[in-house]
Amino acid sequence: MQINVNAASPFARKVRIVVREAGLADQVREIETAVSPVAPNADLAGANPLVKIPTLLLDDGRALYDSRVICEYLDSLAGHRLFPQSGMARWQSLCMQSLCDGILDAAVLTRYELAIRPQALRWQDWVDGQRAKINGGLATLEKAEPNFGGNFGIGEIGAACVLGYLDFRFPDIEWRATHPRLKAWFATVSTRDSVRETAPRA
Ligand SMILES: N[C@@H](CCC(=O)N[C@@H](CS)C(=O)NCC(=O)O)C(=O)O
Numbered sequence: 017m018q019i020n021v022n023a024a025s026p027f028a029r030k031v032r033i034v035v036r037e038a039g040l041a042d043q044v045r046e047i048e049t050a051v052s053p054v055a056p057n058a059d060l061a062g063a064n065p066l067v068k069i070p071t072l073l074l075d076d077g078r079a080l081y082d083s084r085v086i087c088e089y090l091d092s093l094a095g096h097r098l099f100p101q102s103g104m105a106r107w108q109s110l111c112m113q114s115l116c117d118g119i120l121d122a123a124v125l126t127r128y129e130l131a132i133r134p135q136a137l138r139w140q141d142w143v144d145g146q147r148a149k150i151n152g153g154l155a156t157l158e159k160a161e162p163n164f165g166g167n168f169g170i171g172e173i174g175a176a177c178v179l180g181y182l183d184f185r186f187p188d189i190e191w192r193a194t195h196p197r198l199k200a201w202f203a204t205v206s207t208r209d210s211v212r213e214t215a216p217r218a
Contacts, residue, residue, distance in 0.1 A: 019086070020049035020060055020071045023217045026120045026181035027083040028070040033173050034087045036210035038094035053128060084113060087170055098169045109171045112160065116174025119153035120181060122146040127185050153178070154191055154198070161197040168205065176205050184216040 019035075021028035035044050049069050051057050056067040063079040064071040072080040072089070080086050091098045100106040126146045129138060157175055164172055179202045182189050192199040205211055 017043060017075060018045040018047050018073045020063070020069045020073070021046050022048055022050065022069060024184070025051075025069055026124070026177040026216065027068075027117075029177045029180065029214045029216065030083045030170075030173055031070040031072070031086050031090070032214045033176065033210045034090050034098060034170070036213065037098060037168065037173070038090055040090055040094055043093075044090075052132070054132060084117070087113075087173075091170070098173070100169065109169055112171025113174045115153055115156060116171070116178050119150055119157075119178045120174075122149040122153070123178075123181055123186065126150075150182070150186075150189070154195055158195040158198050161201050164201060168208065172205070176202065176211055180206075180211070180216055 019028070019031060021032060032046065035041055035046075049057060049060055051060065051067065051069050060069070060071060061067045063073055064081045066081065068081065070081065070083050070086055072086045074080065080089055088099055100109050123146070126143055129143055129146075157178070164175075175198075179191065179198060182191055
């Protein structure tokens, strides 16, 4: 199998962490892939009409996307270690993944607005609206942290990707100052090999 990823993408990072946590690193080749919403990557478009990463290419030529589908597929190959399979634990875990994906959507869209959109066309109210989603999401994660326990499943993997991406692209948010539980939790999980090896870079 091979996955289109890049080192800056927080959605690709979710998958890269899952590959490592699920013990699949020797079965998955990571292909560094450039993407941009305004300059679609023609090679990637053949596999994923949304032209986004992560995209997983199976050995039979089929493609799977997006990060949620890929993460759960990989976990199924590894015996379901990272996604609870039944009961409220499953729905809570999926909901936490959705929360983290939603924070990342807001952060990535803000990044595009500030880094790609021509300055004259930028819309501050829209940026502020996305920032409010990020702030609300962080507050919810801070409250949820006591329930993380020692678990590092798909919800917590999403949270690690959120905090790492904010450090990488939006250090001005200074989330540690107002989220002491997340600060302590992130310091601990950042020592895991899967998290260290996938730290975002440009
Ligand atoms: N919901 C998707 C989001 C993926 C996504 O937005 N990836 C970004 C990179 S972080 C991308 O490929 N952007 C290119 C584009 O929007 O055209 C997932 O979970 O995989």
